[in-house]
Amino acid sequence: MADDSNDGSPGSRLRDGARAARFLVGQLRSRAWTVDDRLTAAAPERKPSVLLVKTPPWDTRLAPLGINYLSRYLRTHGVDAPVWDCNIDTYLRFRMDQKQLWDMEEAVFWFTPERVAEVFNHECDIVARRIIEADTPYVGFSLTMEGIQFAKLVTDRIRRDAPDKIIVMGGPGVAFPEFRALFPRGAVDLFVVGAGEEALRLIVTQGVKPDGTAQHGRLPDTLQMWRDEPDHPDCPLCISHPVTPQQFEHPDFEGIDLCKYSGRDHIALIMGRGCFRSCAFCSDKPDQGKYRAFDFEKLMQAIAFYKEHYWIGGITWNDLILNGNINQLERYCDVLLENNVDLVWDGQATAHRVMNKRPHLFHKMADAGCTDLTYGLESFNNDVLAIMRKGYTEDVAVHTLRNTKAAGMVTGINMICGFPGETEAQFQHTLDALEEHRDDIDRVTSLSVCAVVPGSPLWTEHAKFGIQRPKPGHYHEWETLDGTNTLPVRIDRHARMKARVAELGLSAVIQSTDEFDPDVRAELARKEALTMR
Ligand code: B12
Ligand code: SF4
Numbered sequence: 040m041a042d043d044s045n046d047g048s049p050g051s052r053l054r055d056g057a058r059a060a061r062f063l064v065g066q067l068r069s070r071a072w073t074v075d076d077r078l079t080a081a082a083p084e085r086k087p088s089v090l091l092v093k094t095p096p097w098d099t100r101l102a103p104l105g106i107n108y109l110s111r112y113l114r115t116h117g118v119d120a121p122v123w124d125c126n127i128d129t130y131l132r133f134r135m136d137q138k139q140l141w142d143m144e145e146a147v148f149w150f151t152p153e154r155v156a157e158v159f160n161h162e163c164d165i166v167a168r169r170i171i172e173a174d175t176p177y178v179g180f181s182l183t184m185e186g187i188q189f190a191k192l193v194t195d196r197i198r199r200d201a202p203d204k205i206i207v208m209g210g211p212g213v214a215f216p217e218f219r220a221l222f223p224r225g226a227v228d229l230f231v232v233g234a235g236e237e238a239l240r241l242i243v244t245q246g247v248k249p250d251g252t253a254q255h256g257r258l259p260d261t262l263q264m265w266r267d268e269p270d271h272p273d274c275p276l277c278i279s280h281p282v283t284p285q286q287f288e289h290p291d292f293e294g295i296d297l298c299k300y301s302g303r304d305h306i307a308l309i310m311g312r313g314c315f316r317s318c319a320f321c322s323d324k325p326d327q328g329k330y331r332a333f334d335f336e337k338l339m340q341a342i343a344f345y346k347e348h349y350w351i352g353g354i355t356w357n358d359l360i361l362n363g364n365i366n367q368l369e370r371y372c373d374v375l376l377e378n379n380v381d382l383v384w385d386g387q388a389t390a391h392r393v394m395n396k397r398p399h400l401f402h403k404m405a406d407a408g409c410t411d412l413t414y415g416l417e418s419f420n421n422d423v424l425a426i427m428r429k430g431y432t433e434d435v436a437v438h439t440l441r442n443t444k445a446a447g448m449v450t451g452i453n454m455i456c457g458f459p460g461e462t463e464a465q466f467q468h469t470l471d472a473l474e475e476h477r478d479d480i481d482r483v484t485s486l487s488v489c490a491v492v493p494g495s496p497l498w499t500e501h502a503k504f505g506i507q508r509p510k511p512g513h514y515h516e517w518e519t520l521d522g523t524n525t526l527p528v529r530i531d532r533h534a535r536m537k538a539r540v541a542e543l544g545l546s547a548v549i550q551s552t553d554e555f556d557p558d559v560r561a562e563l564a565r566k567e568a569l570t571m572r
Contacts, residue, residue, distance in 0.1 A: 412449075473536075
């Protein structure tokens with residue numbers, strides 16, 4: 040008995056400790072109570088939840104929309120869906136000496152794995168840790184193509200430290216099989232293709248696993264599932280589910296600190312998805328489908344909410360085309376005007392024959408706060424516009440510009456140089472038209488060299504356009520089968536348009552051609568090799 044008594048002496052305390060340790064070891068060794076069982080037994084059933092993360096690179100002026108639309112939808116349907124704009128946090132941590140990486144011209148940096156790793160290796164440790172600590176069964180990354188390398192560094196760490204976490208990727212960066220193939224095997228469990236609202240809700244609430252089976256309930260037939268390479272079982276599953284225009288829920292930006300963004304009192308928003316045109320170079324239309332305007336009441340309620348809670352002064356509409364439904368657009372203007380809503384707004388639109396017949400609508404837009412419209416005109420030559428499948432002619436485009444300007448709004452245009460089939464004479468016509476219509480153009484919002492990107496008709500129907508498809512990741516490096524339109528020809532036209540734009544005193548955002556000029560690349564590679572020696 041003396042042995043069992045705790046007399047407080049060092050000897051008795053040691054004996055007690057040893058007994059407790061033996062008991063614990065015994066418990067752990069017993070088949071009925073393994074370490075793993077204890078962990079599960081201790082944790083209550085996990086709530087369906089997903090952490091939505093926007094990784095770099097992305098805009099730093101306005102909060103990202105993808106994760107915020109998804110989060111609001113999921114929370115409206117009872118799913119816990121916190122968001123993390125990792126892009127803005129990373130930018131704020133690195134802006135002191137790496138601010139330029141967030142410039143539009145830096146795409147090549149983000150595509151180069153070694154360069155991304157060199158700058159962000161340690162940051163990705165922190166990002167992964169934060170994602171793991173959020174302790175949600177699913178993590179959803181929202182990506183553009185440029186974001187793949189950064190996301191890969193993060194997923195490597197998640198795989199190592201939290202192998203059970205199910206990694207879902209969505210956004211335009213995974214819209215087409217050619218983009219999805221850029222992800223190394225094992226980095227992703229599930230790809231969500233297209234608008235992710237309903238697909239993600241089903242994944243999280245039904246507990247969809249990487250093999251496509253659901254842990255709870257039966258998945259509806261409306262949920263599409265496929266593998267890009269059906270014969271490879273380790274090829275991640277792709278999932279898609281349609282979302283009706285009435286289903287979209289505008290963000291409430293919960294969990295987002297709007298003060299972090301430089302766009303001051305502006306937010307981005309969309310009033311519809313898709314586009315009614317089908318331009319040959321465009322991959323957005325094949326990704327998003329035909330235009331559908333969102334529910335009007337919900338839209339106006341959302342604007343009232345932002346005014347009341349965030350005191351917003353402006354909205355940048357991120358729609359592919361703001362005039363996708365001109366009746367809805369007019370209604371929106373009417374409500375703003377009737378209620379004296381103090382709001383400035385801008386966006387992208389398309390040259391529009393029917394809208395041209397309603398000049399009052401342009402004036403109404405300006406009165407309701409629209410300050411600036413960018414049109415993807417691309418060319419002023421009718422033959423080129425026809426091969427581009429733009430769906431309008433030069434006179435319609437010019438008329439739209441004139442109406443916009445006459446109403447007092449700023450006009451921007453996007454231009455593309457060297458579309459397959461564009462002859463030197465047709466290109467010259469566009470150069471001259473820039474001069475002729477100078478008074479109706481305030482800005483060239485984007486001046487770029489024609490690229491052939493996955494998903495676009497130029498890519499999928501390349502033979503019809505008489506071109507060879509470029510290699511993955513080198514989307515500017517294509518040429519016509521007859522050899523008349525090559526990268527140097529396009530770079531030359533781009534340089535001449537750039538010069539004309541400068542001569543005309545137009546402000547312009549001009550794509551840098553260095554990044555895909557093979558001569559410049561070869562020179563850079565040579566210099567790099569010399570410094571490595
Ligand atoms: C507006 C816009 C911009 C604005 C962004 C302003 C802002 N803060 O929002 C500006 C002009 C700044 C911009 C910049 C860039 N952009 Co941009 N942009 C767009 C545009 C027109 C709309 C984006 C948007 O807000 N959509 C609305 C939201 C709600 O839709 P969403 O993001 O697609 O999200 C839905 C689905 O994709 C999906 N989803 C999205 N994320 C996730 C995640 C998960 C887990 C799931 C399940 C689903 C899911 O569900 C969402 C809700 O339905 C798109 C066009 C397009 N097709 O998307 C291009 C687009 C996204 N941009 C593009 C690019 C390349 C860029 C740049 C990288 C360009 C560059 N080379 O520098 C830069 C970003 C870098 C930088 N430093 O800024 C490309 C991406 C290409 C690709 N396939 O990856 C696009 C697709 C245009 C194109 N076709 O070329 N852009
Ligand atoms: S108008 Fe713009 S979004 Fe629509 S198909 Fe043409 S390029 Fe694409």
